[in-house]
Amino acid sequence: MEIVCEPEDDVFLAIAKAMDEMVEDSVDCYWVTRCFVKQLNSKFRDSLPQLPKAFEQYLNLEDSRLLSHLKACSAVSKLPYDLWFKRCFAGCLPESSLQRVWDKVVSGSCKILVFVAVEILLTFKMKVMALNSAEKITKFLENIPQDSSDAIVSKAIDLWHKHCGTPVHSA
Known part of the structure; x- marks a missing residue:
């Protein structure tokens, strides 16, 4: 019998794999992952599809030249948005960094994901600017x-504060 994985299963498995490194007990890992994914799919159902556009807007504010390069390479529509926004960087960032990002997501701000994506581009600007095809940029x-x-992640949190204000609990 062949088991067919749906895209949602891939998201769940990617998040569960990362969560497994953070949570000691496998039963706890399952439930924490399930609740995390459920929150993504319910609370942020309407927000998640808007994140690529928000990413483009904030990248334009931070570095319009970099965004222009991505557009010139036809890379904007081919960026790894699923990895970034649906999987919340699971499989992209190490667990120690993910914890800080996911803490913000659990606290109610999926927009932090946009700023992590923007900061990745800003951090690797020289490398990305040297790549001249959408495929090479996406692969990198x-x-x-x-x-x-x-x-x-630290710089992304700073950007998030800069553009979205300081959360009440950290004032």
């Missing part, structure tokens, strides 16, 4: 170097 962004992920 799907496999970014892990060693700068903590700095990327």
Whole structure:
């Protein structure tokens, strides 16, 4: 018997794999993953499809030249949005960095995902600007170097505060 995985299953499995590194007990891992994915699919159902457009807007504010390069390479529509926004960077960032991002998502801000994506582009601007095809840019962004992920997340949180204001609980 062949088991067919739906795209939602791939999202669940990617998040579960990352969550498994964060949660010691496998039963807890399942339930935490299930609740996390359920929140994504219910609370952020209307917001998630808007994130690529928000990404483009904020990247334009931060570095319009970089966005122009992506457009010139026809890469904007081919960026790894599913990896970034549906999987919440599971399989892209190491778990230590994911925890900080997912904490914001669980707290109610899926928009943090946009700023992580923007910061990835800003961090690797020189590399991305040197690539001249959508395929090469996408391939690079799907496999970014892990060693700068903590700095990327810290800068993304700063960008999130800059554009969305300081949350009440951190004031």
